[in-house]
Amino acid sequence: MTEELKAKVLLVDDEVDFLETLAERLEARGLKVSTATSGEEAVAAADKEGYDLIVLDLSMPGIDGLETLKRIKTRQPEAEIIILTGQGSIRTGIEAMKLGAEDFLQKPVNISELLEKISEAKDKRMLVLESKSVKEIEKILHTKGW
Template sequence: MVEELKAKVLLVDDEEDFLKTLAERLESRGLNVTTASSGESALASVEGQEYDLIVLDLAMPGIDGLETLKRIKARQPEAGIIMLSGQGSIRTSIEAMKLGAEDFIEKPVNISELLDKISEAKEKHMLVLESKSIKEIEKIIHSKGW
């Protein structure tokens, strides 16, 4: 199912080996994957670029996952974000959800679970884009008085 979707995914994690392995596993399933190894580089990646889903590690040096989430949501409120954590707490996952994360996944990542979530995010993103297009068309029609 995900293969047909050609979802665009941004993976953000400071653990280089984990990041590389997960990116390869997703790319082998037909996804278009971009990686970032810090909150700063993730913010640079989302500048002028939209992703179907952003998979964001919670614990990173510098700008941590929650702060990165806040800043991405400020720029792209409709961005789909899943938080990743090796040491997740209920309090942190609740905070991430309040800030706009779609979901929270514990490491080690179950690839099937992640693929399902990517597929759901892609479908949701398409619906958001479709809704925006309809609103823009209606706006044009009303402005022309047709």
């Protein structure tokens, strides 16, 4: 597997043990994983780096998952985000999807389900970026008058 094919994932959770375990399990499957333990840290990381997917815990101290989701989506509307919810709060998960999350998963996370979501998000992101590139190329061609 070449470097380009590896999905870049940002895991965001204030439970450090959970975060480290999940990061190790994803890295063992060939993913490039970064971690953040707070919403503020996640927003800063997302500003610096383009991720194929951000996996975001809903309940965190400071700015919670919904607020973090809003802030990242404001800056990067094409960001692919999956929400993790521990409380089994379906209503909050639905609210997160209305705010632009791709999906939500309940903890404890089923690793194969998460890997499937990561793969779908990476494919979708590639399509979005390709379509953006095509539009930019068309715009250049029109302005050059070729």
